[in-house]
Amino acid sequence: MRCYLHAFLLCMVFTFCSLLYVFSQLASTLEDRDEWNLKEHGIPDRSSHDTGHHLRKRPGLAGLGDREEGLDRERSNSRVKEHSDERSHLAVVACGPRLEETLTMLKSAVLFSKKPLQFYIFAEDDLHDRFRRALDSWPRTVQTKFKLTIYPITFPKENAKEWKKLFKPCASQRLFLPLILKEVDSLLYVDTDILFLQPVEDIWSLLSQFSSSHLAAMAPEHEEPRIGWYNRFARHPYYGKTGINSGVMLMNMTRLREKFFKNDMTAVALRWEEILMPLLQKYKLNITWGDQDLLNIIFHHNPESLYVFPCQWNYRPDHCIYGSNCQQAEREGVFILHGNRGVYHDDKQPAFRAVYEAIQKYPFGENMEASLLQPLEASLQNTTHTYCGRTSHLFTKRLKQSIMSVQQDITQKR
Numbered sequence: 430m431r432c433y434l435h436a437f438l439l440c441m442v443f444t445f446c447s448l449l450y451v452f453s454q455l456a457s458t459l460e461d462r463d464e465w466n467l468k469e470h471g472i473p474d475r476s477s478h479d480t481g482h483h484l485r486k487r488p489g490l491a492g493l494g495d496r497e498e499g500l501d502r503e504r505s506n507s508r509v510k511e512h513s514d515e516r517s518h519l520a521v522v523a524c525g526p527r528l529e530e531t532l533t534m535l536k537s538a539v540l541f542s543k544k545p546l547q548f549y550i551f552a553e554d555d556l557h558d559r560f561r562r563a564l565d566s567w568p569r570t571v572q573t574k575f576k577l578t579i580y581p582i583t584f585p586k587e588n589a590k591e592w593k594k595l596f597k598p599c600a601s602q603r604l605f606l607p608l609i610l611k612e613v614d615s616l617l618y619v620d621t622d623i624l625f626l627q628p629v630e631d632i633w634s635l636l637s638q639f640s641s642s643h644l645a646a647m648a649p650e651h652e653e654p655r656i657g658w659y660n661r662f663a664r665h666p667y668y669g670k671t672g673i674n675s676g677v678m679l680m681n682m683t684r685l686r687e688k689f690f691k692n693d694m695t696a697v698a699l700r701w702e703e704i705l706m707p708l709l710q711k712y713k714l715n716i717t718w719g720d721q722d723l724l725n726i727i728f729h730h731n732p733e734s735l736y737v738f739p740c741q742w743n744y745r746p747d748h749c750i751y752g753s754n755c756q757q758a759e760r761e762g763v764f765i766l767h768g769n770r771g772v773y774h775d776d777k778q779p780a781f782r783a784v785y786e787a788i789q790k791y792p793f794g795e796n797m798e799a800s801l802l803q804p805l806e807a808s809l810q811n812t813t814h815t816y817c818g819r820t821s822h823l824f825t826k827r828l829k830q831s832i833m834s835v836q837q838d839i840t841q842k843r
Contacts, residue, residue: 516576517542517633520549520606520618524582524599527621528556530773532563533789537625539574540788540797541831543838544630546575549610551602553582568793583609588706595709601720603675607682608702614683620676622773624766624784626828632742632765635679639736644684645728646736647673648743653754656747664715665722666693666729673728673735675721676767677743691730743767746778749817762826780821783808797832 519538523531531550538546550560557579564577582599584592595601603618610616615636617629635646650672651657659672667673689698694707708723716722728735739757740748745767748755758764772778773785787805791797806825812818 516545516547517629518547518549518613518616519629520551520603520610520616521621522551522582522599522602523556523560523621524553524597528559528563529789531621532560533785534619534621534623534625535564535575536791537623537788538629539571540791541625541835542574542628542630543834544628546629548575548577549580549606549613549616550577551580551582551599551606553599557581571793580609585706588709591709591713595713595719597719601723603678604705604720604723607680607685610682611686614681616680616682618675618678618680619765620767620769622768622771623677624768624788625764626762626766626784626824627764627831632677632679632738635736635738636681639681642733643736644681644688644734646679646738647675647724648677648738648740650674651747652740652756656751656754659725662717663722663725665712665726667722667725668728668732668735669737672725673721673737674743674745674767675724676745676769677765678724679736679738688731688734690727690734692727693730741765744823745769746772746781746817749780749820749823750778752816753820753823758823759820762828762830763823764827766824778817779815780809780812780818780824783812783821784824797835802829802832 521531521534531552535548538548552560560579564572582593582602584602584605592601592604593599606616606618615633617633639646649669650659652671654660654671657671659667660670663672685701689700690704691698692704692708694711699707704727705723708726712722712726740755741758741761741764743765744755744758744763746769748758753759766781766784768778768781768785770777772781774782776782783805787801787808790804791801795801802825805828809818809821809824812821
């Protein structure tokens, strides 16, 4: 009897200590909110881009993204005008040797989009001027298609080093975009290794398909469970049968900021800014893919909040490396190409590299059919020794339509 009593007391002590730990982490997170300051910054004066926007140096998350003039002086604070804004809002985080890859992603966005774009680039300080010089070198007719704001990399001060080294440098910055861009209602986040093969506004339009409970949209990590990573190896909760991939993430950030999220740390639902650090502390020894794993954990407990779009919106080597396993792409083609694992820069998946180099080398203003599509099709013919190369017609199926549409518009304007 005494042994059972001792075991019961030990369990009670362990439970009590666990609760203390969770609430201490919540308290630490709330304290971080009062110490997190974003550096004051601006961008050079350009008629085609946002000019001179600075962030106020105010304590707490409420001050992040609180600009003196706002993201776009043409937009008012009216919610009606916010939703009628034609711009697609696109964010990317670039650190280390990701400058050229990011520029190629942005180039693919402006090449095919017919509606104006708003770019939010989060980059290390030494990349800011290089981004500006590169984008300033683009033709003025191209620059008029987008507006730009460049931000420093910013994490909660108390845990900045831990967040920055999570998975890849700066990758976890995406988790804090809703807390930094507080004036932005909706946002499309993409990794640097994304290529748009059709207009950005097409994925942006998926926001209109959200139900009242949806606040984010992503694609599954895998379509085929037999080769899935999460269902075979994950040591933490994940969304659905095979998890989700966060390389392309569409967000209604207003809803995300307002949501109270269910979790496995406490019976109390937590806001976005309250849940991140406790989750990291609980699972940091069990996660492999960093911030993507944290998103999987969050939406595992809140599945009603996620809209899942098909794999053609986030097509990766996993969808063809062992044979084609993205049925939607087989029917309609690839909409967004995701060259993860560095496949744009090595010889492992030459079909992916061919698409990247075709867009990267295309000279602005040239006929896209002659200077982009035809060279790409010639390059893809040399990739048929790989599974992805054998299905590379899926890469050009939607791309051809996008190019034809752009060329028709150019002809009509002449």
